[in-house]
Each structure stands twice: as structure tokens, then as C-alpha cells.
Amino acid sequence: MRTGKTTKKALTFSRRGMGLEEEINVANDFYLANRLAVIHKKPTPITIVNVDYPARSAAKITEAYFKQASTTDYNGVYQGHYIDFDAKETKNKTSFPLKNFHQHQIDHLANVLSQGGLGFVIIKFTSLNENYVYPASHLIYEWQLHKGKQSISYETIVTHSYRIPESLTPSLDYLVALDEWLAHINK
Amino acid sequence: MRTGKTTKKALTFSRRGMGLEEEINVANDFYLANRLAVIHKKPTPITIVNVDYPARSAAKITEAYFKQASTTDYNGVYQGHYIDFDAKETKNKTSFPLKNFHQHQIDHLANVLSQGGLGFVIIKFTSLNENYVYPASHLIYEWQLHKGKQSISYETIVTHSYRIPESLTPSLDYLVALDEWLAHINK
Ligand SMILES: [Mg+2]
Ligand SMILES: [Mg+2]
Numbered sequence: 001m002r003t004g005k006t007t008k009k010a011l012t013f014s015r016r017g018m019g020l021e022e023e024i025n026v027a028n029d030f031y032l033a034n035r036l037a038v039i040h041k042k043p044t045p046i047t048i049v050n051v052d053y054p055a056r057s058a059a060k061i062t063e064a065y066f067k068q069a070s071t072t073d074y075n076g077v078y079q080g081h082y083i084d085f086d087a088k089e090t091k092n093k094t095s096f097p098l099k100n101f102h103q104h105q106i107d108h109l110a111n112v113l114s115q116g117g118l119g120f121v122i123i124k125f126t127s128l129n130e131n132y133v134y135p136a137s138h139l140i141y142e143w144q145l146h147k148g149k150q151s152i153s154y155e156t157i158v159t160h161s162y163r164i165p166e167s168l169t170p171s172l173d174y175l176v177a178l179d180e181w182l183a184h185i186n187k
Numbered sequence: 188m189r190t191g192k193t194t195k196k197a198l199t200f201s202r203r204g205m206g207l208e209e210e211i212n213v214a215n216d217f218y219l220a221n222r223l224a225v226i227h228k229k230p231t232p233i234t235i236v237n238v239d240y241p242a243r244s245a246a247k248i249t250e251a252y253f254k255q256a257s258t259t260d261y262n263g264v265y266q267g268h269y270i271d272f273d274a275k276e277t278k279n280k281t282s283f284p285l286k287n288f289h290q291h292q293i294d295h296l297a298n299v300l301s302q303g304g305l306g307f308v309i310i311k312f313t314s315l316n317e318n319y320v321y322p323a324s325h326l327i328y329e330w331q332l333h334k335g336k337q338s339i340s341y342e343t344i345v346t347h348s349y350r351i352p353e354s355l356t357p358s359l360d361y362l363v364a365l366d367e368w369l370a371h372i373n374k
Contacts, residue, residue, distance in 0.1 A: 038298045040258060043232040046248060061233060064248040071227060075262060077269035080303030084264070111225045116267030 020124045027170035039076030071108045082117035089124040095151040109136035132161035133177040214357035226263030258295045269304035276311040282338040296323035319348035320364040
């Protein structure tokens with residue numbers, strides 16, 4: 001998608017070129033390989049309508065449709081804690097639009113909290129190149145306050161979040177922010 | 188798939204007609220609705236090769252293939268515990284064949300244990316109509332002992348498992364067996 005003009009910049013700031021989900025997947029692979037956490041992206045849910053079973057070759061799905069996900073993007077376990085989160089990015093600099101969320105995601109995160117899990121959202125402000133772990137309890141509060149419309153201000157998010165510091169390996173080392181959060185909970 | 192002859196029996200023993208995964212899904216729906224646990228089946232992972240985007244209708248996947256799952260069937264959170272398990276059934280009455288497992292499932296369960304999660308298998312002996320929560324630590328031990336071949340004897344499984352009692356709603360109330368296990372851990 002990049003034009004020739006941006007190629008050099010793309011290489012220099014290659015991490016900026018990665019989408020948020022890609023950065024999270026790379027972090028998860030790093031965490032798994034280094035035995036730091038076991039967190040996976042959930043497969044995309046689809047409804048399969050038709051499958052061909054050709055002789056001597058793999059079953060081929062020939063008709064299927066994307067299904068609305070009923071939960072979040074990622075879950076897993078970190079030092080005994082159940083981890084559950086969604087990844088969201090925005091180009092906005094001053095606020096995060098609530099239309100990025102769906103009621104079922106809010107409901108799922110509320111269910112996770114009620115069972116003692118760590119529910120949150122990783123929010124990337126792409127224009128600012130800032131990443132935050134925003135706890136689900138605050139998201140749910142804002143969602144109810146605004147009835148799912150409008151947006152959450154940048155200041156509100158920053159106040160209640162744990163910032164993911166700039167890092168090299170992995171580029172989005174979100175366990176650092178989780179550690180800060182857990183230290184705060186256990187204080 | 189049932190012939191006319193078995194229809195009446197199928198109705199009478201309808202729970203026996205349900206596959207193990209179906210019973211687990213019903214239990215999970217019950218747990219979610221009653222705020223007892225948040226446990227979901229992971230979607231089947233597929234590799235999407237081609238998608239059509241017809242005007243005015245839903246995107247249609249026209250070519251995709253099933254992908255080997257890299258983890259287990261189910262995960263979630265129960266009273267602060269990370270839960271991760273696979274569902275397996277056998278018609279055998281005296282042993283459980285280890286060929287039902289794959290190395291990646293064993294590795295995943297070992298990773299889960301190393302992060303303090305509760306990893307296990309729900310094993311159904313269909314001919315005996317007995318269901319067990321079999322802790323992953325024992326499964327991993329047997330797997331290494333037998334190098335993934337042969338089988339685990341029925342007695343070994345029964346000795347190290349927590350039996351899922353017969354129940355009506357849900358028919359496979361596996362949280363009862365988990366409670367027994369957790370009480371044993373906390374003793
Ligand atoms: Mg997302
Ligand atoms: Mg299975």
C-alpha cells in the first residue's frame with residue numbers, strides 16, 4: 001500500500017509500519033518462546049456452509065462466512081492471572097471513539113472481571129505513537145456513562161492506563177505495563 | 188445418522204446422543220448465563236485463501252483450509268483461575284490411547300502449567316458413560332513415559348482424576364470436579 005516515496009521511511013521506522021495486532025502477535029511469540037506468558041490470538045470465527053473432500057488432498061472449504069466475534073481478540077495466562085483483552089487503534093489525538101467497541105465485547109470483559117480475570121484493552125494512538133493498557137473497569141464505566149456513543153478523552157485514558165514503554169524486543173512489550181498494574185493492585 | 192430403530196432410544200437417552208463437545212458447550216452456556224465461569228470453545232483455525240466481496244451482501248469465503256490447532260479446545264476463567272483443556276472421548280473400556288493427543292497439545296498444556304494455569308483433559312469413556320477431569324501434569328508424565336505411543340490404563344486415569352458426577356442441568360457439570368480438585372490443591 002505504501003508508495004515509493006515512503007519506502008525509506010518505512011524501513012527506518014519499520015515498527016510503525018506494523019499494525020497493532022501484528023505487534024501484539026510478535027510480543028506473544030516472544031513471551032511464549034521465553035516462557036514469560038502464554039497468550040494467543042483467538043482464531044477468526046466463521047460459519048462453514050460447504051466443504052469439499054477431494055480424494056487424496058486436503059478438505060477444502062468452498063463456502064463460509066465471517067461471524068461476529070462474541071468475545072475479545074486475545075486471552076491467556078500470565079503468572080497465574082487470566083488475561084483477556086482487545087486491541088484497538090485510532091488516528092485521533094485527543095479522544096478514543098466508543099464506536100470502536102461492541103456491546104458483546106463490553107459484556108464479555110465485565111464477565112471476565114466478575115470471575116477475577118484481568119480484562120483490558122490495548123489502545124494505540126497511532127498519530128502519537130503511544131500505547132496504553134486501559135483496564136476494562138474504566139472502559140465499562142465510560143461505556144455506561146456515554147451509552148456506547150461519543151468518546152473517551154485522551155486525558156481520561158492516560159490517567160487510568162498503564163503506558164507501554166518504547167521497546168525493541170518485542171516492540172510492544174505490554175507485560176511491562178501489566179507488571180505495573182499488578183504492582184498497583186497488590187499495593 | 189441414526190436409523191429409525193434407534194430413534195426412541197435416542198430420545199430417552201438424549202444426553203448420551205450428545206457428543207462430548209456439545210455437552211461441554213451446553214455446560215459453558217449454563218455457566219455463563221449463571222455467572223459461574225467464563226469458558227469458551229476456541230473457533231476452528233482456518234487458513235483463508237480467497238474471499239469474494241459481492242455488492243450488497245456479506246463477504247463470502249470461497250477457498251479456505253483447516254489448520255492444525257496449536258493449542259487446546261477450550262479456555263477461560265473460573266474464580267480467578269485460568270482454565271485450559273481439551274475434550275477427548277474413547278469407546279475403550281480399559282485404557283485411553285495416547286494417539287488421541289498431539290505433541291503441540293502436550294506442549295501447550297505444559298506451558299499453561301508453567302504459568303500457574305489449570306490445565307487438564309475432560310475424558311469421556313463413552314461405553315462406560317463415565318467422565319473425568321484428568322490433570323495435565325499426569326497426562327504429561329504418561330506421555331513422556333510412553334513417548335506418545337501406547338495408552339494410559341483406565342485405573343491410572345481414575346486414580347489421578349476427579350470424576351464428573353451424573354447431573355441434569357447441565358448434563359456435564361464439570362465445575363463440580365474442578366471444585367474437588369481445587370479443594371485438594373488448597374488443602
Ligand atoms: Mg480488535
Ligand atoms: Mg478435542
